[in-house]
Amino acid sequence: EKDGYDWFMLKEIAEQPKAIADTLLGRLGEQGQLVLDEVRLSDQELRDIDKIFVVSCGTSYHAGLIAKYAIEHWTRIPVEVEVASEFRYRDPVLDRSTLVIVISQSGETMDTLMALRHAKEQKARVLAICNANGSTIPRESDAVLYTHAGPEIAVASTKAFLSQIVACYLVGLFLAQVRGMKYEDEIAAIVDDLRKLPDAVATVLASMEEVRALGRSLADADTVLFLGRHVGFPVALEGALKLKELAYIHAEGFAAGELKHGPIAVIDQGTPVVVIVPSPRSRESVHGKVVSNIQEVRARGARTIVIAEEGDEDVVPYADHLIRVPRTPTLLAPVVTTVPLQVLACEIADTRGYDVDQPRNLAKSVTVE
Ligand code: M6R
Numbered sequence: 001e002k003d004g005y006d007w008f009m010l011k012e013i014a015e016q017p018k019a020i021a022d023t024l025l026g027r028l029g030e031q032g033q034l035v036l037d038e039v040r041l042s043d044q045e046l047r048d049i050d051k052i053f054v055v056s057c058g059t060s061y062h063a064g065l066i067a068k069y070a071i072e073h074w075t076r077i078p079v080e081v082e083v084a085s086e087f088r089y090r091d092p093v094l095d096r097s098t099l100v101i102v103i104s105q106s107g108e109t110m111d112t113l114m115a116l117r118h119a120k121e122q123k124a125r126v127l128a129i130c131n132a133n134g135s136t137i138p139r140e141s142d143a144v145l146y147t148h149a150g151p152e153i154a155v156a157s158t159k160a161f162l163s164q165i166v167a168c169y170l171v172g173l174f175l176a177q178v179r180g181m182k183y184e185d186e187i188a189a190i191v192d193d194l195r196k197l198p199d200a201v202a203t204v205l206a207s208m209e210e211v212r213a214l215g216r217s218l219a220d221a222d223t224v225l226f227l228g229r230h231v232g233f234p235v236a237l238e239g240a241l242k243l244k245e246l247a248y249i250h251a252e253g254f255a256a257g258e259l260k261h262g263p264i265a266v267i268d269q270g271t272p273v274v275v276i277v278p279s280p281r282s283r284e285s286v287h288g289k290v291v292s293n294i295q296e297v298r299a300r301g302a303r304t305i306v307i308a309e310e311g312d313e314d315v316v317p318y319a320d321h322l323i324r325v326p327r328t329p330t331l332l333a334p335v336v337t338t339v340p341l342q343v344l345a346c347e348i349a350d351t352r353g354y355d356v357d358q359p360r361n362l363a364k365s366v367t368v369e
Pocket residue numbers: 057058059060061103104105106107108109112155156157158245362364365366
């Protein structure tokens with residue numbers, strides 16, 4: 001059932017273009033509008049929303065962090081993102097005009113379920129983004145948008161994660177559409193970009209042999225750091241989580257701008273630092289700032305592993321290893337930049353001789369608080 005792949009995880013990484021395409025299927029109209037009839041909240045309810053919380057755990061939490069950038073930008077509705085185990089116990093301010101989006105691959109994560117019940121008690125509207133049909137979380141939610149990633153067997157989430165990000169984009173654009181926050185042609189242009197994502201991911205996958213070789217050369221690392229800005233920051237967190245989960249290597253993700261506020265002190269001769277570089281077309285020169293960050297860590301001895309868009313020549317002088325990804329609009333970039341990090345973690349774990357699909361101490365679905 002692994003279809004010739006050594007691990008379910010590798011198979012699931014390879015299935016990502018299809019997972020994304022299936023999650024988009026039937027939800028994009030011919031005129032480039034969003035068709036989300038399954039989201040059973042009335043237009044009036046959607047117009048009344050004045051605050052959004054995105055609540056989830058682990059990798060699904062990282063999807064929520066990415067969602068914040070897109071949903072706030074497209075809808076101007078304030079979005080807060082929180083891990084479910086914290087949200088539930090701090091008495092968050094919720095009412096009828098709050099939308100709580102819970103994200104869960106399995107639909108059975110206890111922390112997320114308890115957060116959802118708390119939100120409902122406070123009369124908030126709850127929308128689930130879930131991969132498992134008929135599981136508890138969508139059953140208890142007011143509305144559900146299923147990701148169609150198909151069954152995910154490996155404990156480490158990959159194709160479900162990319163599908164969750166895409167589902168969040170759909171929710172954000174749908175809200176913008178219903179609330180009249182964007183012109184039809186603006187939405188249609190973003191929808192066009194969404195349609196290109198499966199091919200973009202396929203392009204990344206086609207050049208993964210180099211990344212696997214790089215992974216083998218990193219297998220002895222004690223610590224790996226991940227840096228990103230803007231939507232690249234949650235991608236950095238996800239890259240670090242994958243590496244911890246699978247390879248049992250200490251890994252941390254940082255907002256690149258935080259480097260000089262502390263983390264730069266841990267960089268030593270040869271410390272691998274993975275940097276997710278924003279597109280040179282991104283707003284307010286975050287690109288230039290990240291290029292400076294690469295220079296800074298390299299000057300302190302880091303071995304730099306740089307993930308940058310095709311055609312970005314500014315990073316070349318400072319990259320010990322350069323991983324290219326296709327040009328993608330800034331807000332959608334996490335869908336492509338995450339892929340090499342998944343492959344890297346998988347290959348490092350395999351080289352160290354670990355069971356990639358069933359890492360120690362972890363379960364696929366965490367049904368206790
Ligand atoms: O099924 P869920 O999406 O609710 O699971 C949440 C986390 O437990 C999950 O993402 C976990 O972090 C994975 N092992 C990540 O690879």
